[in-house]
Amino acid sequence: MTTVQPPGVELSARGVELVLPGGAVALSGIDVPTVGPGRVLGVAGGSGAGKTLLLEVLAGLRVPRSGRVSVRAAATTGDAEQGAGEEPEQGQGQALRYGFVPQDDIVHRALPLRTALEYAARLRGTDPGDVPLVLAELGLAEAAGQPVRTLSGGQRKRASIAIELLSRPRLLFLDEPTSGLDPLAGAQLTQYLVRLAASGVTVVFTTHTPADLHHCDQVLFIAPNGRPGPSGTPDELLRLSPDGTFEALYSVEAPVPDGGSPPREEPRAPAARPRFSPATGRLRQWAVLTGRDLRLLRHDRLTAAITIGSPLIIIAMFALLFRPGVFDPDHPAPAASAMVLFWIAFGAFFFGLAYGLPQICGELPVVRRERRTVLRLWPYLLAKLTVLGPVLLLADALLLVVLRALDRLPSADLSVHASLFATTALASFAALALGLCCSALVSEPSQAALVLPLLCFPQVLFSGAFVPVPNMAAGGRWISVAMTNRWAFEALGSGADLETLWRGGGPEGRALLDSYGDSFGSPAWVGWVILAGCAVALLVVAWLVLRRRCPTSAHRLSTSDGGPVRP
Numbered sequence: 287m288t289t290v291q292p293p294g295v296e297l298s299a300r301g302v303e304l305v306l307p308g309g310a311v312a313l314s315g316i317d318v319p320t321v322g323p324g325r326v327l328g329v330a331g332g333s334g335a336g337k338t339l340l341l342e343v344l345a346g347l348r349v350p351r352s353g354r355v356s357v358r359a360a361a362t363t364g365d366a367e368q369g370a371g372e373e374p375e376q377g378q379g380q381a382l383r384y385g386f387v388p389q390d391d392i393v394h395r396a397l398p399l400r401t402a403l404e405y406a407a408r409l410r411g412t413d414p415g416d417v418p419l420v421l422a423e424l425g426l427a428e429a430a431g432q433p434v435r436t437l438s439g440g441q442r443k444r445a446s447i448a449i450e451l452l453s454r455p456r457l458l459f460l461d462e463p464t465s466g467l468d469p470l471a472g473a474q475l476t477q478y479l480v481r482l483a484a485s486g487v488t489v490v491f492t493t494h495t496p497a498d499l500h501h502c503d504q505v506l507f508i509a510p511n512g513r514p515g516p517s518g519t520p521d522e523l524l525r526l527s528p529d530g531t532f533e534a535l536y537s538v539e540a541p542v543p544d545g546g547s548p549p550r551e552e553p554r555a556p557a558a559r560p561r562f563s564p565a566t567g568r569l570r571q572w573a574v575l576t577g578r579d580l581r582l583l584r585h586d587r588l589t590a591a592i593t594i595g596s597p598l599i600i601i602a603m604f605a606l607l608f609r610p611g612v613f614d615p616d617h618p619a620p621a622a623s624a625m626v627l628f629w630i631a632f633g634a635f636f637f638g639l640a641y642g643l644p645q646i647c648g649e650l651p652v653v654r655r656e657r658r659t660v661l662r663l664w665p666y667l668l669a670k671l672t673v674l675g676p677v678l679l680l681a682d683a684l685l686l687v688v689l690r691a692l693d694r695l696p697s698a699d700l701s702v703h704a705s706l707f708a709t710t711a712l713a714s715f716a717a718l719a720l721g722l723c724c725s726a727l728v729s730e731p732s733q734a735a736l737v738l739p740l741l742c743f744p745q746v747l748f749s750g751a752f753v754p755v756p757n758m759a760a761g762g763r764w765i766s767v768a769m770t771n772r773w774a775f776e777a778l779g780s781g782a783d784l785e786t787l788w789r790g791g792g793p794e795g796r797a798l799l800d801s802y803g804d805s806f807g808s809p810a811w812v813g814w815v816i817l818a819g820c821a822v823a824l825l826v827v828a829w830l831v832l833r834r835r836c837p838t839s840a841h842r843l844s845t846s847d848g849g850p851v852r853p
């Protein structure tokens with residue numbers, strides 16, 4: 287492990303004004319006193335005053351309407367100034383390394399602590415061998431083997447900090463690190479932050495606990511409604527306080543300087559975000575994320591059991607539902623054969639959707655956190671496909687093999703079964719992409735569960751199986767174009783040559799041929815192309831949604847030198 291430490295960082299801000307998407311002014315005229323390497327800045331204020339928003343502005347996660355955030359690398363690496371509508375730029379040739387510990391303790395809960403940190407280290411391109419050191423520094427060595435969900439609140443908070451320390455930040459933001467901790471644990475954590483700062487890190491944290499402020503070098507109060515409050519050293523502020531306590535300063539607004547309010551910097555058009563360039567390459571991130579997803583499945587036994595068990599149950603139900611011999615060319619059952627193919631299409635759709643829906647919303651806070659510093663979205667999405675894809679292919683193959691073995695499918699040659707398999711595989715991938723897309727759109731797994739029937743219903747109604755497409759009203763025909771199940775059903779019908787089967791199926795077959803029109807007239811590959819196109823389009827939408835919901839920070843992560851920060 288190298289011990290060379292890169293230069294520290296100096297942070298300050300002038301006249302920050304932040305407007306929320308609805309147009310409300312959340313912060314107005316906030317000045318942040320200069321805080322440099324080895325120093326701790328505490329940001330205090332009442333609930334809803336705007337502490338978190340200010341932290342996000344300072345971290346480059348939100349762009350202020352006016353004002354300047356200055357992030358200067360001490361020594362030689364240049365400095366960056368972020369004005370209204372801009373994001374902080376990086377110093378020449380070297381990124382300013384920062385960490386952001388959000389309010390919620392955000393680590394995959396199913397993984398053992400050490401494993402979660404090792405994956406975090408690999409993702410950040412740092413040495414997983416540093417994990418024991420960081421765990422020891424934070425007093426977590428004994429909990430290293432415990433699943434994160436079994437840790438106490440204080441331990442989880444420290445675990446959350448540990449993740450950021452792995453990337454050796456020189457500027458560390460923490461949003462209410464002591465909330466929910468008892469006074470002793472809170473004091474220990476704040477003392478830890480002071481020791482961390484002493485190693486050359488610039489520490490900025492928000493807090494609700496007045497006792498924390500005694501440990502800070504500088505304190506900034508945000509008055510109600512995001513107005514500027516008093517700031518200074520703890521002693522200066524206590525002298526300013528009417529009753530000598532920090533509590534009395536929570537609702538105090540900073541005096542307006544002589545000459546009235548400082549001139550507001552004029553809004554400018556937002557500049558393009560700086561290019562996000564994480565330390566680890568796409569391929570490496572894909573490999574690490576794939577490994578982590580596999581580990582998560584291994585450690586979350588219930589999810590793994592449901593993932594593997596649900597297709598088995600559905601296959602068993604199909605085997606019990608369909609009667610044998612409906613594809614027998616000598617005694618075909620035309621209506622039953624259409625239903626068998628529809629339910630195979632729907633089964634493939636359901637496998638993919640059910641796998642995709644819980645994937646992102648369950649870990650969105652983790653994605654958001656990692657995205658701030660390191661995560662690339664395509665490797666993230668492709669890792670999901672890599673882990674779930676083979677399970678889906680296996681489920682589809684098993685579905686067809688079991689149904690064929692039980693005489694629920696045509697006894698045709700291999701090319702027909704290869705066609706049926708290609709259709710189910712593509713239908714599953716398109717549904718998986720739909721599931722990932724919706725998972726990126728919702729905020730919680732409970733919402734994803736509500737979305738499931740909403741997505742399934744139209745796929746059944748407008749598939750063209752129960753009401754053939756030619757018999758649908760004009761609106762229904764248009765909707766059916768967007769249903770992957772329609773294309774899967776038609777490709778399966780084409781692959782199994784339903785039309786020929788129905789021609790030999792007496793009056794029932796001829797009636798079906800009339801009502802289904804040329805639904806099965808196109809070769810199966812037409813359906814494959816449409817299904818593959820849907821899968822790609824839905825993945826692109828998932829990527830766009832994630833890009834919007836999980837912004838990168840302007841202070842990008844670099845891991846070119848130095849060992850873990852040691853207080």
Ligand SMILES: Nc1ncnc2c1ncn2[C@@H]1O[C@H](COP(=O)(O)OP(=O)(O)OP(=O)(O)O)[C@@H](O)[C@H]1O
Nearest residue numbers: 306307312331332333334335336337338339340494
């Ligand atoms: N994305 C958002 N959209 C709309 N309003 C928001 C958004 N984020 C924050 N706010 C509002 O801005 C105000 C400041 O929020 P912020 O989270 O910064 O408060 P805080 O001081 O950190 O509060 P607490 O100490 O309770 O966490 C609150 O009124 C909050 O409701």
